[in-house]
Amino acid sequence: MPVGVRAHQWMTVPAAKRVLVIAHNLTTVTRLMDVLSVFDSDFRVQVVVSWSGTDPFTLGLDDFMRRLGVVTIPWEQALRTEFDLAIAASHHGGGLTEINAPVAIMSHGIGYTKYSPGNRKSEIGNRKSVNGQRQTFGLSPQWLLYDGQPIAEALVFSHPEQVARLERDVPEAAHTAVIAGDPCYDRMLASLGLRRHYRRLLGADDRKVVTVSSTWSDGSLLGSWPELLRSLLAELPIDEYQVVAFAHPNAWAAHGPWQIRTWLADCLRAGLVLVPPAEGWRAALIAADVVVGDHGATTTYAAAIGRPVLLAAFPDDDVVAESAVGLLGRLAGRLDRRRPLRAQLDRAVSVPEVRDLVTAVPGESTRLLRALFYRLMGLSEPPTEPVTARISDSGLTARPAPTAVSAHVTLDIPNGQATMVRYPAEIQPAAGTHLMVHIGHPQRTLRANADILGTDHEDPTDLLAAHPGCAMVATPDGTLTTRDGRHIDVGNPDYAPVIQAWLDSGEPLPTTITVNGTPVHPSSSASGNSPSSR
Structure with missing residues (x-):
């Protein structure tokens, strides 16, 4: 159910079109949840979710889907079933060429910003450099082509800068490019008015909120400077500052939630608010007075909504210079661990130039994505206006009093x-x-x-x-x-x-x-x- 051979015998609503959402891991599925509002209030569309299980970061995915109440089906059934549309937010893990549906692929970050780090399985095997040039993760022939042909009917981009790189690096797939904005950023824009609400939930009151954001890998903030949270808590008076932190879902999946909380146990007793992996990070960025981050997409989103940013880790050689993240690395200040932290935080400045590279069509992603998806399904769009959901306050908790x-x-x-x-x-x-x-x-x-x-x-x-x-x-x-x-x-x-x-x-x-x-x-x-x- 609801896509089995005899599913029609049991279904209540006979949907005309079936959409497969390919989850891969928690990071990709949270991005995909940003776009599924395009099917809001349409009885003609049935959505189901599946994943291949080959991704190393699937911990927590079952529980997340269960809480959402989304129907999931085994990957083997997904491969045997004909769909009218398949939506993915990752090329990793294989299997996209076996899906029986038009495929639309989105970025699960803020565009395509990092170079391929090593030998990970792609659609046609291990990724290697071409003519000695490093390949962009997700934006190279090894990811986008199969037998010389594009894997996807549509590659969704937020900005012409990304399309220009596609045309340069994979011209065979250039005709599949669609600029449809950034739904995550648009939801943040729609939620800026909730800033006071998010701050109240954090118990911030009149204190400065310092939000610490880490991506995953040993080059991340958490990987290269794990003591930073303790240093901030030691230096910032608790009646003047509230420290909030979140880590990439891959870090939670790789080490386990128990381990993450155990590593940070003294920080939690000292008043740190630790945001869970699935939701809350965007609200924490909106609530922030200053964001300390790294080369992850979340730090660039913070800069794009006008928050002052300091970089505590930034492996420049791993970041594509033309991307929004690359621009952030050139413009944002770097946090110096040899100097007092408080003075650096208080002097942090915003980097508004980053905003222009995040999306070329701010506020328009839901409209453009709905037009694309319905075109691929061969279905007329609903007559109603597409919706953009504001950011949930789930994941935010009041400040625990230091013990x-x-x-x-x-x-x-x-x-x-x-x-x-x-x-x-x-x-x-x-x-x-x-x-x-x-x-x-x-x-x-x-x-x-x-x-x-x-x-x-x-x-x-x-x-x-x-x-x-x-x-x-x-x-x-x-x-x-x-x-x-x-x-x-x-x-x-x-x-x-x-x-x-x-x-x-x-x-x-x-x-x-x-x-x-x-x-x-x-x-x-x-x-x-x-x-x-x-």
Whole structure:
């Protein structure tokens, strides 16, 4: 079902045309999901998905399809079935020449931007250079021709620059080129107005959002500078910056989600928002104040929507110079690991020139793709206007509070002023600060050295009795219990280091303390049930 030999006996809606979507891996299928809105509200078209299983990065593909509710069929059945159209977003993995349908091939990135890195299986075998010239991945005879003839009825491009390279490198396929824009970029353009919404979901408020983007391979940001996330979290105060990160789905598939999260476990405890592989990365780019990235398509998309960009990794020799990514590499600033990171982030600038190479027809991709697909199917287009879906907020989560915080507090007691700068203590232990640690933190030494313990459920007096070095316990409602039995209500446990610093000064608590410009009104009561009296 719904394309089997006897499927007509069981189907409810007898669709006139059948479309096969060739998924390959999670990266390609997310790109293909951008274009399937062209079939919106058309009862005449039935879409099914299949993949050959030869791609090395298929982990998570079954679960993703199950969540979408898309019908999938075995690859063997797909090869035996006649379709009216097949859509692919990758040449990798083979099998396209065996499909019984007109084939349309799209780029699964931001055009064709990288040179072929090695011996990977193409339609006719291993890719090799021609006359000593390096071949562009997906845009060379080895990928596009079979027995000298084009594999696809239509090769979809976003810009004439890409077509010019096709005409130069594979003239036999030049007649199949169709400029139909970039549906991913168009969806981002349509979603720019949701920036505040995405930032609220990240818990960013008035803080700067630093979005870190990594493609896959050892030349990527994550592959060549894996410690960057820790360095950013150590250097950026948690009340002024929110660090968000995502990695290419191939990195998740190659290493496994458990491994990725385990490698970044201390960063997650320090407040890092890690976006899952399938969705959320585009919203994170829209929400960003600055993007740190590499030669992956996502960094170029960030530049194209006007975000300041810094490159933390960029293997220039692997990138096609004429492409949008190549232009980004020439124009964007490079992040220097030998210098303080914060100052570099704050000085990052946008690279608007990249936008003009991403697409020649901004906002028009859905219209142009629908015209192409319906022409290939021999079907009239629906009378309704094609739709462009805005970017889902799926994958964005509110900022997890760091579970161990080093807070440096400066007091101006006569004026009731306090300045507090906080860093994640697990990553940036700082001398001369107040250490606040949640009782659930897995590192015993941090818990034992804490001036302030945070708790969700435990009794504060019991915690104070069990931790003789702790001076105060904070609960989520902002109630602070001191060792001498006082209960101080400040409304937010984040202010606990300021209250402890004030108590350490020996001065009585005022009715109002201004913390980083925000008035805080501590109210105090005594319980007479202090651990010291027990």
